[in-house]
Amino acid sequence: MTYQLTSALLGFALAAVILWLIYTDHMHTRHAFWWLAIAVTVFVLGFFPHLVDWLGIRLGVAYPPVLALVAAIGVLLVKLLIMDIENSRQERSLRRLIQRVAILEADMKKINAVNSAEDKG
Numbered sequence: 001m002t003y004q005l006t007s008a009l010l011g012f013a014l015a016a017v018i019l020w021l022i023y024t025d026h027m028h029t030r031h032a033f034w035w036l037a038i039a040v041t042v043f044v045l046g047f048f049p050h051l052v053d054w055l056g057i058r059l060g061v062a063y064p065p066v067l068a069l070v071a072a073i074g075v076l077l078v079k080l081l082i083m084d085i086e087n088s089r090q091e092r093s094l095r096r097l098i099q100r101v102a103i104l105e106a107d108m109k110k111i112n113a114v115n116s117a118e119d120k121g
Contacts, residue, residue, distance in 0.1 A: 004046050011043030034079050 018035045021027035056064025
């Protein structure tokens with residue numbers, strides 16, 4: 001029973017920390033969703049550890065506890081893929097923004113040169 005209570009408390013503590021990070025605006029809610037899902041899963045599996053065994057048997061896994069590790073690795077891989085996609089989108093947006101600023105700076109230099117020539121002439 002002790003390991004179950006420890007797992008449940010760990011899940012509850014993780015959820016509390018994530019909610020505090022959202023409240024203090026240190027984490028965006030879009031990113032917090034994944035962490036809250038993990039916290040809830042840890043919390044539920046803390047009280048009902050036999051769910052992994054039951055699900056493993058239903059899926060035909062020879063050693064059901066491995067199912068939790070495989071699922072965790074799968075979730076992490078999906079999270080990494082989503083982070084890479086978001087990072088690529090942000091880099092593309094930043095590159096386009098830099099190009100627009102460079103074009104605006106070049107236009108401003110041309111306008112300033114024309115204005116200076118008109119003032120002298």
